[in-house]
Amino acid sequence: xxxxxxxxxxxxxxxxxxxxxxxxxxxxxxxxxxxxxxxxxxxxxxxxxxxxxxxxxxxxxxxxxxxxxxxxxxxxxxxxxxxxxxxxxxxxxxxxxxxxxxxxxxxxxxxxxxxxxxxxxxxxxxxxxxxxxxxxxxxxxxxxxxxxxxxxxxxxxxxxxxxxxxxxxxxxxxxxxxxxxxxxxxxxxxxxxxxxxxxxxxxxxxxxxxxxxxxxxxxxxxxxxxxxxxxxxxxxxxxxxxxxxxxxxxxxxxxxxxxxxxxxxxxxxxxxxxxxxxxxxxxxxxxxxxxxxxxxxxxxxxxxxxxxxxxxxxxxxxxxxxxxxxxxxxxxxxxxxxxxxxxxxxxxxxxxxxxxxxxxxxxxxxxxxxxxxxxxxxxxxxxxxxxxxxxxxxxxxxxxxxxxxxxxxxx
Ligand SMILES: [Zn+2]
Ligand SMILES: [Zn+2]
Numbered sequence: 001x002x003x004x005x006x007x008x009x010x011x012x013x014x015x016x017x018x019x020x021x022x023x024x025x026x027x028x029x030x031x032x033x034x035x036x037x038x039x040x041x042x043x044x045x046x047x048x049x050x051x052x053x054x055x056x057x058x059x060x061x062x063x064x065x066x067x068x069x070x071x072x073x074x075x076x077x078x079x080x081x082x083x084x085x086x087x088x089x090x091x092x093x094x095x096x097x098x099x100x101x102x103x104x105x106x107x108x109x110x111x112x113x114x115x116x117x118x119x120x121x122x123x124x125x126x127x128x129x130x131x132x133x134x135x136x137x138x139x140x141x142x143x144x145x146x147x148x149x150x151x152x153x154x155x156x157x158x159x160x161x162x163x164x165x166x167x168x169x170x171x172x173x174x175x176x177x178x179x180x181x182x183x184x185x186x187x188x189x190x191x192x193x194x195x196x197x198x199x200x201x202x203x204x205x206x207x208x209x210x211x212x213x214x215x216x217x218x219x220x221x222x223x224x225x226x227x228x229x230x231x232x233x234x235x236x237x238x239x240x241x242x243x244x245x246x247x248x249x250x251x252x253x254x255x256x257x258x259x260x261x262x263x264x265x266x267x268x269x270x271x272x273x274x275x276x277x278x279x280x281x282x283x284x285x286x287x288x289x290x291x292x293x294x295x296x297x298x299x300x301x302x303x304x305x306x307x308x309x310x311x312x313x314x315x316x317x318x319x320x321x322x323x324x325x326x327x328x329x330x331x332x333x334x335x336x337x338x339x340x341x342x343x344x345x346x347x348x349x350x351x352x353x354x355x356x357x358x359x360x361x362x363x364x365x366x367x368x369x370x371x372x373x374x375x376x377x378x379x380x381x382x383x384x385x386x387x388x389x390x391x392x393x394x395x396x397x398x399x400x401x402x403x404x405x406x407x408x409x410x411x
Contacts, residue, residue, distance in 0.1 A: 032062075033297065034283075035137070035262060036066050037065055039051045039067060041072050046087075049128075056134050070161065080116055133292070162180050170204070196220065224267070225265070228266070240341075248354075259403075265280050275390055275391040282310060284309055313329035326401060336382060380398065
């Protein structure tokens with residue numbers, strides 16, 4: 001066999017190898033998404049195609065449209081009006097037609113006015129989805145309350161609308177709504193996940209109430225919309241503080257597992273920007289998966305194979321029996337500090353809740369387990385401040401990593 005033939009055969013075998021590899025076992029990679037967004041289907045101020053277009057054109061790979069108590073299906077007509085309170089003026093319809101094409105918009109006359117039909121998720125999928133590029137997750141924000149406390153839940157990948165379930169306490173209302181989502185998932189044998197939304201909005205859910213929820217282990221650690229009190233106040237813990245209290249209670253007292261925290265936008269405003277508005281692009285999750293499919297994304301969320309971010313990108317995170325390692329995807333001129341946070345057992349009882357166990361400026365950042373931690377989580381703090389945030393929420397850019405139990409694999 002001459003050299004040329006050898007090269008050709010080796011190249012052929014190599015191509016076979018890569019083709020087979022990429023088809024059957026593509027490498028794990030990161031996918032960015034937002035699981036909380038509103039549109040004209042409820043109280044968002046933009047048509048759903050504009051919402052989809054914003055996320056797709058800003059580097060997101062998946063998006064859940066989660067309007068209040070409604071799925072984006074069937075016929076819904078939105079009045080076209082310049083009157084105060086109307087979200088769809090004639091100018092915005094002109095803009096939509098220009099952006100998406102003459103035939104895209106469907107209008108009709110009504111008694112004394114006009115209205116536009118909202119695009120369904122099926123129509124949006126056809127226009128925006130592309131394999132390996134962009135994926136919609138069908139969503140609904142189940143928007144219940146107990147007294148003056150809003151108790152909201154995002155069901156992701158559900159099939160049928162879930163009405164609010166009510167309850168005679170915060171705890172009972174949480175339990176019943178989460179159970180309704182779990183019931184649909186079990187009945188349809190389908191991956192449907194549910195996260196508890198904005199616990200600190202109107203201080204609706206205490207850390208103890210969050211901790212005691214058994215039906216889901218997912219909650220919003222960071223919600224970018226106005227009034228969500230992510231940073232807490234003088235008398236209430238921040239959402240990170242809530243997380244540490246809840247984790248400690250679950251693991252030390254309640255016999256429950258870890259809770260994972262998501263960062264979301266909860267976008268309502270696409271035309272006015274600033275701290276007084278609920279704008280896109282404030283908080284997101286990045287999941288690790290081989291493929292951009294509903295199953296893979298939801299599985300990564302369920303098992304905690306994701307991180308939450310308001311600006312910091314990661315290259316990798318991993319843990320084994322002895323250590324937790326975080327690798328930052330650094331940007332020039334930015335300094336990063338990584339903190340490993342957890343609660344240790346001291347004489348068999350929880351010590352300081354949410355103690356900073358180790359802080360380092362190294363990249364990768366490594367924490368060696370001591371063996372007395374109930375859990376360990378990590379956060380990366382950027383030297384750059386977040387530029388897009390709600391009033392009262394000014395903070396550095398972060399990446400938040402999910403907690404692990406030393407010596408144990410992820411759930
Ligand atoms: Zn809400
Ligand atoms: Zn919302």
